[in-house]
Amino acid sequence: MLGLAKFAATLRKMGVRLGTSEVLDAALALSAVNIEEEGQVKAALAATLAKSPEERALFYQAFKAFFVPPDKKKADIQFLMERLAEERENIALAEGELLFQGETLDLSSESKEIYSRLDREDKDRLLEFLERASAGKRVGPAFKPLIESIVEGHLERMRSRISDIQTHLPRSARTGDPEVDAALMQAVLSGPSDREKLLTEDIASVSEADLVKLETIAKDLSRRLATRFSRRCKRSARRSAIDMRKTIRANMRYGGVPFSLRYEAPRIEKPSIVVISDVSGSMIRYTGFLLQFLSGISSVVKNVEVFIFSEDLERVTDIFKEGETFSETVALLLSRTSQWGRGTDLGKALHTFRKTYGALCTRKTVLIVLSDGKTMARESARKHLEELHSNVRLILWLNPLKQEEWRKVPQLQDFRKYSKMFQSRSLSDLERIMRTEVLL
Amino acid sequence: MNVRPTGDVPHQEPIPVFEEATVDFLTEAFERDGYICDENIIVPVYLALRLQKPLLIEGMPGVGKTEIAKVISRVFKVDLIRLQCYEGLDENKALYEWNYQRQLLRIEMAKVKPEGDGPREYACERDLFSDLFSEEYLLERPLLRAIRSEERVVLLIDEIDRTDEEFEAFLFEVLSDFQVSIPELGTLKARFIPAVVLTSNRSRDLSDALKRRCLFLYIDYPTIEKEYRIIRAKVPYVSERLASQVATAVSRLRNDPEVRKKPSIAESIDWAKALVCLEADSLDPSVLKHTLNLVLKNREDFELYKKKEKVASLL
Numbered sequence: 001m002l003g004l005a006k007f008a009a010t011l012r013k014m015g016v017r018l019g020t021s022e023v024l025d026a027a028l029a030l031s032a033v034n035i036e037e038e039g040q041v042k043a044a045l046a047a048t049l050a051k052s053p054e055e056r057a058l059f060y061q062a063f064k065a066f067f068v069p070p071d072k073k074k075a076d077i078q079f080l081m082e083r084l085a086e087e088r089e090n091i092a093l094a095e096g097e098l099l100f101q102g103e104t105l106d107l108s109s110e111s112k113e114i115y116s117r118l119d120r121e122d123k124d125r126l127l128e129f130l131e132r133a134s135a136g137k138r139v140g141p142a143f144k145p146l147i148e149s150i151v152e153g154h155l156e157r158m159r160s161r162i163s164d165i166q167t168h169l170p171r172s173a174r175t176g177d178p179e180v181d182a183a184l185m186q187a188v189l190s191g192p193s194d195r196e197k198l199l200t201e202d203i204a205s206v207s208e209a210d211l212v213k214l215e216t217i218a219k220d221l222s223r224r225l226a227t228r229f230s231r232r233c234k235r236s237a238r239r240s241a242i243d244m245r246k247t248i249r250a251n252m253r254y255g256g257v258p259f260s261l262r263y264e265a266p267r268i269e270k271p272s273i274v275v276i277s278d279v280s281g282s283m284i285r286y287t288g289f290l291l292q293f294l295s296g297i298s299s300v301v302k303n304v305e306v307f308i309f310s311e312d313l314e315r316v317t318d319i320f321k322e323g324e325t326f327s328e329t330v331a332l333l334l335s336r337t338s339q340w341g342r343g344t345d346l347g348k349a350l351h352t353f354r355k356t357y358g359a360l361c362t363r364k365t366v367l368i369v370l371s372d373g374k375t376m377a378r379e380s381a382r383k384h385l386e387e388l389h390s391n392v393r394l395i396l397w398l399n400p401l402k403q404e405e406w407r408k409v410p411q412l413q414d415f416r417k418y419s420k421m422f423q424s425r426s427l428s429d430l431e432r433i434m435r436t437e438v439l440l
Numbered sequence: 441m442n443v444r445p446t447g448d449v450p451h452q453e454p455i456p457v458f459e460e461a462t463v464d465f466l467t468e469a470f471e472r473d474g475y476i477c478d479e480n481i482i483v484p485v486y487l488a489l490r491l492q493k494p495l496l497i498e499g500m501p502g503v504g505k506t507e508i509a510k511v512i513s514r515v516f517k518v519d520l521i522r523l524q525c526y527e528g529l530d531e532n533k534a535l536y537e538w539n540y541q542r543q544l545l546r547i548e549m550a551k552v553k554p555e556g557d558g559p560r561e562y563a564c565e566r567d568l569f570s571d572l573f574s575e576e577y578l579l580e581r582p583l584l585r586a587i588r589s590e591e592r593v594v595l596l597i598d599e600i601d602r603t604d605e606e607f608e609a610f611l612f613e614v615l616s617d618f619q620v621s622i623p624e625l626g627t628l629k630a631r632f633i634p635a636v637v638l639t640s641n642r643s644r645d646l647s648d649a650l651k652r653r654c655l656f657l658y659i660d661y662p663t664i665e666k667e668y669r670i671i672r673a674k675v676p677y678v679s680e681r682l683a684s685q686v687a688t689a690v691s692r693l694r695n696d697p698e699v700r701k702k703p704s705i706a707e708s709i710d711w712a713k714a715l716v717c718l719e720a721d722s723l724d725p726s727v728l729k730h731t732l733n734l735v736l737k738n739r740e741d742f743e744l745y746k747k748k749e750k751v752a753s754l755l
Contacts, residue, residue, distance in 0.1 A: 053642075
């Protein structure tokens with residue numbers, strides 16, 4: 001039973017949602033099957049502990065890592081211990097190196113770990129900064145907290161550069177129990193599932209071969225989102241007030257005795273969506289996927305209008321309706337944009353949009369801007385955005401840039417005043433934004 | 441999926457009650473019924489019966505989810521009560537409803553004074569009221585029928601993902617305690633706990649609370665070998681060669697990422713049956729060309745497999 005509790009802890013850390021009642025069920029199930037047959041044990045645990053195909057994949061991974069012969073288990077624990085010892089050494093080393101005026105900086109263990117994993121070059125750069133900071137005139141010990149927060153922030157940004165993060169058991173995933181941690185470590189080593197990886201991968205860096213898979217996932221996600229939303233509309237439509245006029249009319253033939261009741265069906269308000277999308281360079285892929293996603297949920301939105309821009313704006317709603325697959329959509333987009341130069345001018349694009357298609361903006365419109373914000377004519381873009389902001393329900397800005405990099409593009413701060421800006425690099429980003437912002 | 445032609449050797453051994461069935465008994469009984477499966481399916485079914493918990497089955501369309509409930513009912517020779525879910529299904533359609541029209545008629549009739557000086561039918565309104573909410577006016581729907589059944593039954597709640605979350609929450613009482621509350625009649629408890637099977641096509645995610653109350657079974661597409669056995673069991677007169685070719689071709693179609701609608705098991709059985717009718721004893725390009733529309737039911741997929749090299753990839 002202790003083994004079962006530990007296995008449950010492993011599953012929880014891997015992201016399977018488990019309550020006590022499930023673990024109890026698993027215990028009951030185990031007492032009902034033949035413990036000596038691995039197949040039965042596995043099936044019994046799977047039936048009680050993993051309750052979706054995604055969880056099922058995690059379950060099999062955990063099962064493989066956790067239920068191993070004793071020798072292997074010993075070796076796994078040994079491996080974990082070595083890793084932890086190595087990590088402690090690294091942290092001690094980092095403490096020895098990261099000094100401010102001869103004193104060790106008070107940093108989180110995570111940051112120290114990140115530091116120990118950096119390239120020599122990056123380390124040296126950081127050390128050089130510390131040295132210069134320590135030697136500065138009128139710099140006293142009072143500056144230490146400031147320096148600490150700078151270093152901490154810097155290391156946090158460097159996190160993405162660490163290549164071997166896959167072979168490392170994150171601190172938040174540890175339980176302190178060697179058996180559980182060793183199994184988790186093995187599970188981490190075997191890597192995330194394909195689907196999970198694709199969901200969170202930057203759309204622009206997905207390989208051609210994986211694009212089809214990603215497209216299938218996008219379809220699946222958007223379909224589920226659409227069903228969920230339509231259900232919600234239907235639910236509010238039912239069980240509403242009795243429509244007296246219709247009821248009386250329908251029951252005239254029964255001498256006014258209300259035999260059959262008629263209900264009022266409230267009108268369902270669906271949002272209409274206007275997309276203004278940047279298609280310069282690598283942005284075209286993000287646009288392609290956004291359009292694919294929108295076509296998946298088009299049954300639950302009133303109307304979708306699509307515009308693309310780079311130097312100027314063009315209406316491409318027909319592409320949205322015609323392009324059935326991702327590759328078709330991208331090919332059509334490319335054929336439209338080939339005549340353009342390189343410049344990106346959001347200001348001009350918004351100007352054209354307001355002048356020609358201003359009527360599309362109503363209080364029910366969600367305006368989606370997909371762009372990294374690197375544009376000419378910032379001031380005019382800002383002004384148009386401000387005006388549009390008061391005309392539509394919401395301006396959603398999907399930004400393929402990482403959130404950490406936003407501050408390098410100063411105009412984004414201005415644009416954010418008038419729009420809700422989200423990092424939108426991967427499919428899971430896209431799905432979350434659609435779920436929480438568009439289909440309320 | 442259809443039933444294997446009956447007329448097999450009648451089952452001699454006594455049929456156990458749900459909770460007393462064993463894994464071996466179920467394996468054998470399912471096999472005899474023509475439902476080919478392994479312990480990944482049998483064990484959850486066994487546990488659901490043994491622990492008296494509902495079994496939630498998910499999987500792609502046409503992998504035999506609903507069939508499991510039907511097989512259970514046949515194996516144990518009990519009735520199957522089916523609740524087909526759809527958008528907007530509510531408790532009136534699922535549990536019970538008062539026969540409103542009949543109640544109205546009763547009220548109307550009570551208003552009429554009997555001829556002469558005879559006594560009124562009801563001494564006071566209260567009597568009328570208690571009469572109106574008696575079982576005579578109760579319309580039983582599948583859930584209530586399953587709960588009030590005088591003998592063991594299998595309750596199939598099909599395509600639960602089509603209902604809304606509200607209805608799901610309403611099911612909790614039924615699924616965890618096997619009882620229902622009707623305000624006018626009180627709480628009704630099941631005399632025999634039914635075997636409950638819920639199926640879902642994953643058109644939306646079900647709530648955690650519902651999942652917690654159920655055992656979970658995910659049915660994937662079968663392996664080639666398993667599909668071969670299914671075809672052999674379900675299609676009379678199919679040759680070994682044809683069955684294995686069909687199983688292989690269907691599996692390749694499912695693994696082709698360009699195919700949008702993956703063929704289901706039911707479709708591969710239909711395909712094999714059609715091939716038997718056409719007296720084809722093996723697959724070749726011309727047979728494929730004429731019968732592929734039985735498994736590819738989408739224009740784009742069908743167009744895709746008009747190409748020669750695509751057809752050749754299936755053989």
